Amino acid sequence: MNTSGSLKKILIEWLPAVVVTLTLIVAWEVLVDVFDVQHWLLPPPSVIVVEIADSFGFLMRHARVTAAETLIGFAISILLAGGLSSGIIWSRTVERTVYPLIITSQTIPIITLAPLLIIWVGTDITSKVIVIVLFTFFPIVISLVAGLRSVDQEMVDMFRTLGASPWQIFQKLMIPSALPNFFAGLKVAAVVSVIGAVIGEWFGSSAGLGWMMKIAGGQFQTARVFAAIVVLSILAMALFAAVVATEKWMLKKYPPTANRVIRLGDS
Amino acid sequence: MSPASNQQISPNNSNVESEDALLAVSGIGFDYENAPILDDVSISVGRGEFVALVGPSGCGKSTLLNLISGVLEAREGSINSNGLVGRAERLGNVSYMQQKDLLLPWRTVAENSRLGLELNGVSKAESNAQVEKLAEMFGIADVLDQMPWQLSGGMRQRVALLRAVLPDNPVLLLDEPFGALDAITRRSLQRWLLNVLDTADKAVVLVTHDVDEAILLADRILVMAPEPGRIIADIDVDIEMGTGTTDISMSPEFNKIRANILDLLSRQETVR
Numbered sequence: 405m406n407t408s409g410s411l412k413k414i415l416i417e418w419l420p421a422v423v424v425t426l427t428l429i430v431a432w433e434v435l436v437d438v439f440d441v442q443h444w445l446l447p448p449p450s451v452i453v454v455e456i457a458d459s460f461g462f463l464m465r466h467a468r469v470t471a472a473e474t475l476i477g478f479a480i481s482i483l484l485a486g487g488l489s490s491g492i493i494w495s496r497t498v499e500r501t502v503y504p505l506i507i508t509s510q511t512i513p514i515i516t517l518a519p520l521l522i523i524w525v526g527t528d529i530t531s532k533v534i535v536i537v538l539f540t541f542f543p544i545v546i547s548l549v550a551g552l553r554s555v556d557q558e559m560v561d562m563f564r565t566l567g568a569s570p571w572q573i574f575q576k577l578m579i580p581s582a583l584p585n586f587f588a589g590l591k592v593a594a595v596v597s598v599i600g601a602v603i604g605e606w607f608g609s610s611a612g613l614g615w616m617m618k619i620a621g622g623q624f625q626t627a628r629v630f631a632a633i634v635v636l637s638i639l640a641m642a643l644f645a646a647v648v649a650t651e652k653w654m655l656k657k658y659p660p661t662a663n664r665v666i667r668l669g670d671s
Numbered sequence: 672m673s674p675a676s677n678q679q680i681s682p683n684n685s686n687v688e689s690e691d692a693l694l695a696v697s698g699i700g701f702d703y704e705n706a707p708i709l710d711d712v713s714i715s716v717g718r719g720e721f722v723a724l725v726g727p728s729g730c731g732k733s734t735l736l737n738l739i740s741g742v743l744e745a746r747e748g749s750i751n752s753n754g755l756v757g758r759a760e761r762l763g764n765v766s767y768m769q770q771k772d773l774l775l776p777w778r779t780v781a782e783n784s785r786l787g788l789e790l791n792g793v794s795k796a797e798s799n800a801q802v803e804k805l806a807e808m809f810g811i812a813d814v815l816d817q818m819p820w821q822l823s824g825g826m827r828q829r830v831a832l833l834r835a836v837l838p839d840n841p842v843l844l845l846d847e848p849f850g851a852l853d854a855i856t857r858r859s860l861q862r863w864l865l866n867v868l869d870t871a872d873k874a875v876v877l878v879t880h881d882v883d884e885a886i887l888l889a890d891r892i893l894v895m896a897p898e899p900g901r902i903i904a905d906i907d908v909d910i911e912m913g914t915g916t917t918d919i920s921m922s923p924e925f926n927k928i929r930a931n932i933l934d935l936l937s938r939q940e941t942v943r
Contacts, residue, residue, distance in 0.1 A: 561742045562773045566787035566838065567763020576790075580777055658777040659820070 477536025485544035522608035532604030539600030540593035547589025551582030693874035699748035707899035716874040723889035731900025768835035
């Protein structure tokens, strides 16, 4: 009885989200039909679903390629961001040296860089991973530095009076304190990582969802482009969900000092 | 353990740096952003002595503790804590309980308590054994596996004190240890502190703005004045604390000392 009660509660909580999403999809379907829009211009959801079903094996084969690139790029980003943030926190000199370079790297229009990367490193996975890293390491570095800096000075002093070394303070106080910020940046990075993968694939590859979109788009197979977008979204959402799950698990283990979620709409 | 037995150890003239002072602070000056915070402050605390610093907010009481512990570096003067003179030498070798409990939210009570031992390389088994040995006396034996958020303010202060005293340094600094607690909890923890602290071979410095707390706990009270922070009076507390069953804060001797200190403090107020 309790189970059905909580199930009912979950249904009620998710009802607005489901209703809004379904309404948008139905509106899309109806509007395409009412205004008689050509399907190569904008396919209705039903046609996209059929396309996904028809070319499911093909889609999955290319999704696997994109997923692999994304995961490798994402992992390298986390390691790179961890190293850079630690260096920035550790020394003013590193901060002064590295920060301008990081900012500069983000002002490069990656669209123009991607074709050059193909020339420099070839068409294999490396060029895609580099683009993904360029897309994702920045939000992680910024949030991680903010997190490591957010540590309470009184806590640091307490550690010092107990005889802690700088490394002990970093390891036992600053890293756990930085986790909430770190995961905030990680969530941003998870979502944009697939964009990096698609851009990397656009300029020279023979596989992946980005390559598929480019080919299908060129042949006005618009339904296939949308099918690839749907799969790409699912990929990004899965990565996002994995980050959220890890965050929940880690923050349960390392609860932040202030861990109350404030929602002004809740009474 | 009899807290009253510490009484006779008080040196008669405490401003003279005695040979056997465990903690000797002399001529300390400290500025913050060009404003003088402390000026020519000297204190000397002997073995087994409990000294309280009272004064209005902003008189540099907490700054003085930060200087003694080695968190801050003085502009002038010298500090000698059981032979340790350099700031970096003292850091980690002076027990210091800050105003806030500063418990790590991701560590259990036991893990918080043994932090100081852990940071100094004491094995987990050994430090846990030390925590368990004192947990009963500190009244936290039943909550060792709980997380800090599950504890009341008073219990959190007990854990913070245990964390501070476990490294067993000869000098112990207490910065408003009960400042954030309600009056009833504070009173009971003050009595508890006298029983739990093995002060016989330690020098204890307590910072408080609660005059009653100072008289109740200390052998000697140093009254401070602000702008710049300095010591204006050194008062011996010669009250037989007795068994603690009667409320000594109602006794005439207690009232006399309290009136004296409050008078000194209020005179500072009018000067300002």
